[in-house]
Amino acid sequence: MGGRRVRAVVRRCSEAAAAGRPGVRARGAYRRGMPLIRIERRTHLLAGEAWRRLTTWENHARHVPLTAITVTTAPPTRVGTRFTARTGAGRAGFDDPMEVVRWEPPAGGRPGRCRVEKRGGVVLGWAEAEVVPVEGGSLAVWREEVRVRGVPRLLDRPTAWAARLLFGRVVTGLLRER
Numbered sequence: 001m002g003g004r005r006v007r008a009v010v011r012r013c014s015e016a017a018a019a020g021r022p023g024v025r026a027r028g029a030y031r032r033g034m035p036l037i038r039i040e041r042r043t044h045l046l047a048g049e050a051w052r053r054l055t056t057w058e059n060h061a062r063h064v065p066l067t068a069i070t071v072t073t074a075p076p077t078r079v080g081t082r083f084t085a086r087t088g089a090g091r092a093g094f095d096d097p098m099e100v101v102r103w104e105p106p107a108g109g110r111p112g113r114c115r116v117e118k119r120g121g122v123v124l125g126w127a128e129a130e131v132v133p134v135e136g137g138s139l140a141v142w143r144e145e146v147r148v149r150g151v152p153r154l155l156d157r158p159t160a161w162a163a164r165l166l167f168g169r170v171v172t173g174l175l176r177e178r
Helices: 002-018 047-054 057-063 153-176
Strands: 034-043 067-071 082-089 092-104 112-118 123-134 137-148
Touching (some): 034 153, 047 112, 047 123, 047 137, 047 153, 057 067, 057 082, 092 123, 137 153
Antiparallel strands (some): 034 137, 067 082, 092 112, 123 137
């Protein structure tokens, strides 16, 4: 059953991509000129626990060098929650403000989906987390469309490569935490 469910998720993503729905593309694809990163991790964690780990925003900073994350709205996380990732050392750095625009935790065997849109002037794009319950645990899918203002499009592929490494490390680290 787990394999069938994973294939169904992949098929739905492919169908959505073919239909041109936003936020669903194959790894390494481009949409509106921004590189799309897609990371998938299968975990033994139940969907609710994987969801909690991926959406506890402050914890992301443990896996991103020189970064601190501050949630600026009161808990719990919901549509409208805002947080800022501050990356840098001392005055040399930048803020990456973000806002949760979709919040559907996993429940009753249904996948959980969250979408965060970047609201700052340096890092542009969005991120989506999807956690799908599967036999023996869950499948976590992280999609991120990212662009750095002022960086020439010629550098989109190297930027995507670096982002894929970084976000892969973050997702893996969050799912492995105790």
